[in-house]
Amino acid sequence: MPKLVAGDIALALKKRISDGEWENGRMPPERDLADEFKVARNTVRRAVGLLEEDGTVVRQVGRGTFLAAPDPNSLAAVVARMEGTSPADMMEVRHLLEPAAAAFAATNATIGELNAVRDAYRTACEATDMPGFEHWDAEFHHRIFACSRNEFLKELHNLMRILRNQSPWFEMKKRSFSEERRLxxxxxxxxxxxxxxxxxxxxxxxxxxxxxGTVARNLLGR
Amino acid sequence: MPKLVAGDIALALKKRISDGEWENGRMPPERDLADEFKVARNTVRRAVGLLEEDGTVVRQVGRGTFLAAPDPNSLAAVVARMEGTSPADMMEVRHLLEPAAAAFAATNATIGELNAVRDAYRTACEATDMPGFEHWDAEFHHRIFACSRNEFLKELHNLMRILRNQSPWFEMKKRSFSEERRLxxxxxxxxxxxxxxxxxxxxxxxxxxxxxGTVARNLLGR
DNA sequence: CTAGATTGGTCCATTATCGGTTCAGATAGA
DNA sequence: TCTATCTGAACCGATAATGGACCAATCTAG
Structure with missing residues (x-):
């Protein structure tokens, strides 16, 4: 009988995938599935072939069959996408967060924290080389977030700092650096x-x- | 047997590390681990190799394998700290980002994107159960970020959504949910x-x- | 200081498991 | 009957795990 078993199995597999079975991303071997569904391996192969066609699954000889969709809503995926952030987008977000952080800091900081901010400012002023200035400039901004009394905001700034320390950014910052701008x-x-x-x-x-505003003009060249 | 045992062992080791086993900072010799996992040493070596790649561990010939000092400025550490974000801090940041995202969306969105926002709004309205409403509510907010024309902003919202979907938050949202508030x-x-x-x-x-403002009042109970 | 033990680093032949392919037959529906 | 599908089996090539050997760096006991 043309039972269309393959199509049924494909559907059953899809359901089990979306139900979160095999969260490790690896499906059982075709031979095991054949046993489980009480069906010949060729039939399972057809079913898995359908999943492969519509991109639900990727097969690798000698390794196995793997779920193709690494959850785009996982933390790892989100962070990976953030690594491609453009300078313009980043500056826009900084405009949203940093002025607020500064305002929070003005009301919430302890005197010790404010002194730390001032120290970072002074050290940055005295650093004439670009990496040194860059470091203390980042530290200055970070210490402001640190006294905003909002841990999440602080960590967001940490996140942005890490993203901005990656390769494409470093080149851009070096290009836009000058003594005049430092002052x-x-x-x-x-x-x-x-x-x-x-x-x-x-x-x-x-x-x-x-x-x-100044930083954005210098960095984005306008 | 290509059962990808190495990957599984790597995961098991990571778990045991984060559970605080080997607090002295030293892992057992590969040969012992091989015995323990009933596996060839080469397989354990692969597993430990994975840990070494992502920086959880450092190996030294003739000495042993040691847990790497966790770098507080690593992306992983930052994200880990974010998982403990308090609802109040989170709401404060949402106040900084979401109104701006809505404003960006009003000027930048395509008509198709705006229709998608409207659809999410309508679906959320029709969902009467709390998980269903919760999902489409999140989707509504996300689609607004999606048409802000700022990829980084969008991913930041993804990040916040993931953080808010973790256990302590879910309980809190369930407690604060009511038909009146949904309307x-x-x-x-x-x-x-x-x-x-x-x-x-x-x-x-x-x-x-x-x-x-309404969400904050409901969630934080004021 | 030296000898031996311990540890990670490297290599290799072997074995087992995996997906890829093919094909002859069985079974049902048009 | 003809056609499509599933069956059962065999074999291929790719890949991972095995199990053993040996090396080099390090530490420890004498």
Missing amino acids: AYCDEHEKIVDALLRRDPEAARAAMTAHL | AYCDEHEKIVDALLRRDPEAARAAMTAHL
Whole structure:
């Protein structure tokens, strides 16, 4: 009888896949499936062939059959996609987060934390080489997030910092670096520090917004 | 036997490491592990090789295999810390990002994307069970980020969605769910959709801000 | 300081398991 | 009957695991 068993099995397999069976990403060998479905291996092969055609599954000789769709909503997949973030997108998000973080810091920081921010600012000012300045500049921004009293915000900045330290970014930052711009950044940092020490959230927000505007212009070249 | 034993062993070892076994920082010799897992040493070597690749472990000839000092600035560590994010911190960040995303969407979305947002809104309205509503509610918010024309922003929302789908959050959302609140959310979603379809960024931003205010009150109980 | 034990690094022939292919036959429906 | 499908079996080539040997670096006991 043309039972269409293969099609049925393909459907059953799809269901079991979407139900999360075989979360390790590996399907059982065709011979085992044949036993389980009480069917010849060729039939299972047809069924799996259908899954392979529509991309649900990938087969490798000598290794096995694997689920093709690594869950696009997994943490790993999300982070992997973030690694391709464009500078423009990144700057846009920084504009959303950093001024707010500065405002939070102005109201929430302890005096010790503010001193740490000021120290990072000063060290950055004294660093004349590009990697040294880059490091303390990042540290300056990070310490502001650190006193925003929002752990998640702080970790988001950590995330952005890591992404910005990867290869394509480093080249871009090196290209856009100049002594003149370094001094401009120091000026702007100083305004931010002043606002924080005055405990003035709106001034801190405004100073940070202005600073990010400069950074964006320099980095994106406009 | 190509059963991919090495990968399984690598996973088992990772689990035992994160469970705090070998706190002295030293792993057993490969030969012992081979005995323990009833497997050839070459197989264990492969497994440990995987751990070495992703930096969980360091091997030294003649000395042994040692747990690598966890780098607090690694992506993995950052993500791990994010898993402990408090609802209050999360809501604060949502307040920073989502209104902006809605405003971006109002100006940048294609008509097809806006229809997708509207569809998600409608489906959520029709879902009366809590998991179904929860899913389409998340989908609604996600589709707004998807048409913000900022890939990084979109992935950040993906990240937040994953964090919010973990165990402590699920309980909290279930507790705060009620038919009355579901209807209120639908009303607010409608206002957002309207603003998007009118291509009015400021109205979209305001509607989203109002909605998040409601969510925060319900979730944090104030 | 030296000899021996321990550990990871490398290599290789062998064996087992996997998907890929083919084919002759059985079985049902048009 | 003709056609499509499943059966059962054999064989191929790819890949992983086995089990053993030997090397080089390191540590320890005498």
